[in-house]
Amino acid sequence: MKKYTVVVCDHIHEAGLKMLESDENINFIMAADVDKKELIETIIPTADVAITRSSTDVDEFFIKNATNMKAIVRAGVGVDNVDIPGCSKEGIIVMNVPTANTIAAVELTMAHMLSCMRMFPYSHNHLKIDRVWKREKWYGHEMKGKKLGVIGFGNIGSRVAKRAAAFEMDIVAYDPYIHPSKVTDLDMTYTKNFEDILACDIITIHTPKNQETIGMIDEAEFAKMKDGVVVINCARGGLYNEEALFNNLKSGKVRFAGIDVFNKEPATDHPLLDLDNVTVSPHLGANTFESQYNIGTQAAKNAIEAAKGIAYPNAMNLPIDESKIPAFVKPFLEMGQKIGFLESQMNKSQIISIKVSGYGEISEYVDSLSTFVAVGAMSQNSGDTINYVNADFVAKEKGIEIESESCGDSKVFKNLITIKLTTSEGTTTISATIFDDNVQRIVAIDGFDIEVALRGDMVMFKNTDVPGVIGSVGTVLANHNINISDFSLARNDQSQALAVILVDDIVNEETLLELSSLKPCLGVNYARI
Numbered sequence: 001m002k003k004y005t006v007v008v009c010d011h012i013h014e015a016g017l018k019m020l021e022s023d024e025n026i027n028f029i030m031a032a033d034v035d036k037k038e039l040i041e042t043i044i045p046t047a048d049v050a051i052t053r054s055s056t057d058v059d060e061f062f063i064k065n066a067t068n069m070k071a072i073v074r075a076g077v078g079v080d081n082v083d084i085p086g087c088s089k090e091g092i093i094v095m096n097v098p099t100a101n102t103i104a105a106v107e108l109t110m111a112h113m114l115s116c117m118r119m120f121p122y123s124h125n126h127l128k129i130d131r132v133w134k135r136e137k138w139y140g141h142e143m144k145g146k147k148l149g150v151i152g153f154g155n156i157g158s159r160v161a162k163r164a165a166a167f168e169m170d171i172v173a174y175d176p177y178i179h180p181s182k183v184t185d186l187d188m189t190y191t192k193n194f195e196d197i198l199a200c201d202i203i204t205i206h207t208p209k210n211q212e213t214i215g216m217i218d219e220a221e222f223a224k225m226k227d228g229v230v231v232i233n234c235a236r237g238g239l240y241n242e243e244a245l246f247n248n249l250k251s252g253k254v255r256f257a258g259i260d261v262f263n264k265e266p267a268t269d270h271p272l273l274d275l276d277n278v279t280v281s282p283h284l285g286a287n288t289f290e291s292q293y294n295i296g297t298q299a300a301k302n303a304i305e306a307a308k309g310i311a312y313p314n315a316m317n318l319p320i321d322e323s324k325i326p327a328f329v330k331p332f333l334e335m336g337q338k339i340g341f342l343e344s345q346m347n348k349s350q351i352i353s354i355k356v357s358g359y360g361e362i363s364e365y366v367d368s369l370s371t372f373v374a375v376g377a378m379s380q381n382s383g384d385t386i387n388y389v390n391a392d393f394v395a396k397e398k399g400i401e402i403e404s405e406s407c408g409d410s411k412v413f414k415n416l417i418t419i420k421l422t423t424s425e426g427t428t429t430i431s432a433t434i435f436d437d438n439v440q441r442i443v444a445i446d447g448f449d450i451e452v453a454l455r456g457d458m459v460m461f462k463n464t465d466v467p468g469v470i471g472s473v474g475t476v477l478a479n480h481n482i483n484i485s486d487f488s489l490a491r492n493d494q495s496q497a498l499a500v501i502l503v504d505d506i507v508n509e510e511t512l513l514e515l516s517s518l519k520p521c522l523g524v525n526y527a528r529i
């Protein structure tokens with residue numbers, strides 16, 4: 001029985017571990033407590049799938065050692081510590097588990113907000129650790145009536161806003177990537193002007209960490225804030241420039257900050273920890289039993305499916321989201337891959353370019369289609385190392401140009417695809433369609449209108465159009481004990497003919513040589529689909 005190795009790199013819920021343990025196809029390795037260097041050098045090379053959290057960086061070193069890896073399941077939302085382009089280049093699918101920890105992060109944000117407003121950990125420590133009862137020292141502020149600026153109105157930001165509204169706060173949201181009605185329908189203010197956020201009493205950020213959002217709040221933005229502002233970060237370290245945050249907390253411009261996440265974690269030696277107007281937590285946004293149960297079980301399920309090649313839920317680097325494509329497109333993708341593979345056998349040489357044209361409704365999907373065609377065309381030379389994730393990267397690296405073109409309606413077919421493969425030896429062009437939703441048919445090869453099924457062992461015989469050729473070809477094949485299952489013929493206006501012969505047996509070199517030595521022969525190709 002085939003066994004797949006799934007390595008768990010960080011702690012996940014027991015229920016997820018049990019799922020992995022009890023699957024008979026899974027060889028499961030718990031490596032959360034293994035030193036990261038050792039993990040990457042000795043265990044990662046054996047893994048088909050790895051489950052990671054924010055403590056394991058999927059960087060160049062990791063990827064270099066992931067020689068067997070099919071997929072990485074990030075047990076959480078943020079993939080800022082996963083080098084997605086690097087994974088794509090190596091054909092590793094990256095999946096995350098979004099929303100499973102949303103509520104946990106929302107509630108931690110509220111906890112930090114309340115702590116900041118009432119300086120709760122400090123009054124707590126004063127009494128519990130210092131044994132001082134000094135009520136006059138601990139005057140806080142109320143949330144009611146204050147303006148809360150929410151940056152990023154996604155799963156977490158929008159829910160923080162709803163909870164803050166229950167505290168009778170005025171909410172102002174900034175998120176250029178949503179429809180304003182997502183905010184205004186909740187009787188909150190949507191703004192496109194970032195200055196409106198900077199004018200708030202409390203600011204909380206809930207965006208992903210990327211080139212656009214790193215350092216989104218820097219010295220200049222702090223300078224525009226109200227004196228005594230409170231800022232919260234339960235998203236990712238570095239969204240507020242940490243040095244600027246430190247300076248503004250020290251000067252008192254920022255009265256209090258609630259921080260769950262740091263630019264570099266673990267952050268046991270961070271300057272922010274020296275300040276007494278900060279509440280901190282060690283990246284606990286996702287740490288509730290409920291959220292960890294959800295994430296652990298979903299991550300385990302996704303890892304098992306990915307290891308077995310069944311599905312890649314929430315894949316972040318597949319060319320298409322399969323759940324979003326109409327059913328009629330899928331057989332075209334499959335057929336495109338087969339034609340790419342067929343053409344690379346008919347035209348065996350260094351590939352220079354691949355051009356995919358789509359007619360009819362399929363023309364909307366030519367970009368995805370071209371990835372599938374490229375996988376088919378390049379698999380002849382790259383074998384198992386080529387897949388939907390890395391096809392575009394590999395093509396670029398090999399200098400293969402991939403072009404796709406949407407061409408409106410076809411005159412004859414409801415949907416039609418034409419694939420032109422250019423190699424250093426010449427070009428091969430095949431058009432194909434699908435009948436009755438599942439019958440894949442070639443309808444043209446290199447200018448010959450020929451209708452033939454796309455399957456099995458195919459011999460393409462091109463000749464000058466003279467009598468007796470069909471018989472001669474049939475005789476050669478019969479002499480080699482090769483049975484013909486289908487014979488299609490077409491002619492062009494240059495007195496040439498093309499026969500596509502489907503056969504039941506493998507055609508060896510000797511037979512092909514004999515066919516090519518027939519007098520009218522202009523060329524013979526053999527392909528296996």
Ligand SMILES: NC(=O)c1ccc[n+]([C@@H]2O[C@H](COP(=O)([O-])OP(=O)(O)OC[C@H]3O[C@@H](n4cnc5c(N)ncnc54)[C@H](O)[C@@H]3O)[C@@H](O)[C@H]2O)c1
Pocket residue numbers: 077078079098099101102105151152153154155156157174175176177178206207208209212213234235236260261283284285286287
């Ligand atoms: N502290 C934790 O343990 C913890 C737990 C879960 C999530 N997170 C982090 O919280 C953040 C939000 O997670 P989510 O699940 O809500 O994600 P999400 O994708 O649902 O929401 C993110 C929102 O940010 C918006 N956005 C993107 N770029 C923006 C920009 N430049 N300006 C303003 N808005 C922008 C997007 O449009 C989106 O609406 C992520 O960084 C995630 O990694 C942290």
Ligand SMILES: O=C(O)CC[C@@H](O)C(=O)O
Pocket residue numbers: 052053054055075076077078079101285286287
């Ligand atoms: O617990 C983690 O690994 C990180 C959780 C959180 O930051 C996430 O991005 O999902």
